[in-house]
Amino acid sequence: MKLIVTGATGLVGSEVIRLALRNPAVTSVVAVARKPVLPPANAGPEADTSKLQSVLVEDWTAPYPESVIQHIKDADACIWALAITPTRSQGMDFAHVTVVCSDYTINGLAIMAALANKPFRFIYTSGVTIERDQTKSLQFLSEYRLMRGRVENAILDYAKQHQALGVEVTVAKPGGIEAPNRTAIISDAMKAMLDAFGHTPTVHLSELAAAMIDQSLNGISKDPLWGEDLVQIGQRVLRKEDYLV
Numbered sequence: 001m002k003l004i005v006t007g008a009t010g011l012v013g014s015e016v017i018r019l020a021l022r023n024p025a026v027t028s029v030v031a032v033a034r035k036p037v038l039p040p041a042n043a044g045p046e047a048d049t050s051k052l053q054s055v056l057v058e059d060w061t062a063p064y065p066e067s068v069i070q071h072i073k074d075a076d077a078c079i080w081a082l083a084i085t086p087t088r089s090q091g092m093d094f095a096h097v098t099v100v101c102s103d104y105t106i107n108g109l110a111i112m113a114a115l116a117n118k119p120f121r122f123i124y125t126s127g128v129t130i131e132r133d134q135t136k137s138l139q140f141l142s143e144y145r146l147m148r149g150r151v152e153n154a155i156l157d158y159a160k161q162h163q164a165l166g167v168e169v170t171v172a173k174p175g176g177i178e179a180p181n182r183t184a185i186i187s188d189a190m191k192a193m194l195d196a197f198g199h200t201p202t203v204h205l206s207e208l209a210a211a212m213i214d215q216s217l218n219g220i221s222k223d224p225l226w227g228e229d230l231v232q233i234g235q236r237v238l239r240k241e242d243y244l245v
């Protein structure tokens, strides 16, 4: 499988890259980013780092240049982990945040799908707090959560309208993400807030990444993928030695 990964310099995307390089069923990994992506130092001896290609995009709202097209064509799947997260969005111009979270994603999906193999599976990383129902009034981060919900709706609509291209979309909606070096970030108050959404509130970073790779390889089982789905799939496919330590 040829897999495109965006957001590969970030928390989620870098773990997707690490696990994809260790997975023999993934034959090619194309990291599309605004800065070079190197094989992670912690990939381990089982990783085939020769599978990784790093491709730079400057303008994510325009047609990608031919040099990028040559690398991303004939892909089987994309794991999209590029976004400005709620925390990082604080204090940023909301119009810019919207362009990055929304326009970049929708443009990227359309370009990749037109060049891809069939089926083309697009796994979008979002979050449990993100709201698709635009009629809801939300207590916190309302503008951001509804905007990301519109992105989810738009890419799901895209898949429906482009069935002839073989486009399949699902959205991963984890709550908090646990990783060996960041467990302290998820406070009890945060866990309680996430719990109120009615889904498994946290997922291990490796389980999230492995679950999205599994959906890319073996087919999309459902939409959305809530925390409990991601934990269940991740635990099923990960070996002990594959977990980030």
Ligand SMILES: NC(=O)c1ccc[n+]([C@@H]2O[C@H](COP(=O)([O-])OP(=O)(O)OC[C@H]3O[C@@H](n4cnc5c(N)ncnc54)[C@H](OP(=O)(O)O)[C@@H]3O)[C@@H](O)[C@H]2O)c1
Pocket: 006, 007, 008, 009, 010, 011, 012, 013, 033, 034, 035, 081, 082, 083, 084, 085, 086, 088, 100, 125, 126, 127, 128, 174, 175, 176, 177
């Ligand atoms: N972290 C969590 O606890 C958490 C929980 C639930 C859901 N999520 C969701 O998971 C997804 C990934 O989150 P993350 O924690 O991995 O985020 P992150 O560590 O902040 O990484 C974000 C990625 O997006 C890229 N990006 C941001 N702005 C960009 C721009 N203007 N142009 C090009 N690339 C840009 C970053 O590239 P640069 O390195 O070049 O900036 C980076 O690769 C997001 O949708 C987030 O909402 C995260």
